[in-house]
Amino acid sequence: MGNACSSSHSGFVINLMKFFTIGQREIVLAFKMTGIDGVVAETREQVLDAFNRITGKGGTANVPTDEIPRVLILTEQAAALIEEEEIQWQKTGKYPLIVEVPSLDGHMKGHKTLTEAIREAVGVSV
Numbered sequence: 001m002g003n004a005c006s007s008s009h010s011g012f013v014i015n016l017m018k019f020f021t022i023g024q025r026e027i028v029l030a031f032k033m034t035g036i037d038g039v040v041a042e043t044r045e046q047v048l049d050a051f052n053r054i055t056g057k058g059g060t061a062n063v064p065t066d067e068i069p070r071v072l073i074l075t076e077q078a079a080a081l082i083e084e085e086e087i088q089w090q091k092t093g094k095y096p097l098i099v100e101v102p103s104l105d106g107h108m109k110g111h112k113t114l115t116e117a118i119r120e121a122v123g124v125s126v
Contacts, residue, residue: 018067020096022050023075026104031073038073044081047074051082054096055089072096075103 021031021038028038041047052058056068079086079100086098 018069019071019073020054020069021073022047022054023073023078023101024103027075027101036073041078047078047081048085051085051089055094069096072098074098074100076100077103 019031019036021028021036022041023038024042025040028040031038039050041050051072051074054069054072074086079098090098
């Protein structure tokens with residue numbers, strides 16, 4: 001799972017974070033081309049099952065704790081299907097951290113872009 005790898009710079013070993021993607025087929029395939037694993041899930045049941053497996057909460061096949069990714073990338077559409085579960089997970093402060101990305105159609109209505117979110121959070125235009 002994920003793209004755990006390390007590189008050495010000036011004698012230090014840097015372990016890169018593990019990532020995992022859940023969402024539409026095209027987005028998951030695009031991330032797989034960069035070395036990030038994922039699962040295609042487009043219904044609430046599929047998204048919730050994948051989310052529960054990846055977070056170690058259950059599902060059809062639990063992921064071992066040492067294999068839980070550090071960052072879970074959800075398409076906005078997938079996140080919208082499990083909004084309540086995502087919010088509850090974020091409140092726990094556990095890994096994986098959740099990042100939402102737009103689909104190929106762009107941002108869903110009502111979702112902020114990353115630039116807008118940063119501007120709102122820190123008051124600085126990026």
